[in-house]
Amino acid sequence: MDIFPLNELTDDMMNLCDDEFYNFLENTLNKDLCELFRIQSIRHMTSLSSITIDQILEIFSVDIIDMDNLKKSLGFVTIDRKFHVLFGHRNLLEMWRQTSSSSKATSTPILFPWINNIFQNLEKTKNKYRYNDQIQEFVY
Numbered sequence: 651m652d653i654f655p656l657n658e659l660t661d662d663m664m665n666l667c668d669d670e671f672y673n674f675l676e677n678t679l680n681k682d683l684c685e686l687f688r689i690q691s692i693r694h695m696t697s698l699s700s701i702t703i704d705q706i707l708e709i710f711s712v713d714i715i716d717m718d719n720l721k722k723s724l725g726f727v728t729i730d731r732k733f734h735v736l737f738g739h740r741n742l743l744e745m746w747r748q749t750s751s752s753s754k755a756t757s758t759p760i761l762f763p764w765i766n767n768i769f770q771n772l773e774k775t776k777n778k779y780r781y782n783d784q785i786q787e788f789v790y
Contacts, residue, residue: 667694679742682723689717698747706743707735 666674671693675684690706692698710721710733721727725735735743763782771779 664695671695679746682720683739683743685720686724689720701747703740703743703747707733707740710735 663674672684672688675687686706686709690709692701692706710717710725713731721733724739725733727733767781774780
């Protein structure tokens with residue numbers, strides 16, 4: 651099975667929502683993790699920037715009969731009735747969340763920070779001009 655390179659999310663992918671988002675998740679992650687997002691009503695990639703993996707997995711701490719099959723496919727329950735996600739699934743979720751967060755951060759057009767820096771530098775002498783990291787990355 652081909653694994654989607656999570657570091658190559660495009661702006662179009664970042665704007666997917668509802669069924670398109672779930673289809674994309676099923677193809678890039680897997681059916682069970684996609685179902686976890688669907689159950690949590692996470693319908694858009696930008697939702698991932700404001701939640702943690704622990705918050706996504708918190709639903710497994712509640713004893714919900716309808717989720718038994720999903721629990722079995724994503725992890726295991728110990729004798730003390732605590733659910734643990736298999737490392738591979740947790741790692742995939744963390745990579746997915748990290749990639750979606752970093753992709754969102756870099757989607758800001760260069761024009762806005764550039765103009766902001768110009769105005770900040772107008773107040774300084776030429777030998778004290780400074781540029782933020784996004785502009786320096788763009789230039790180099």
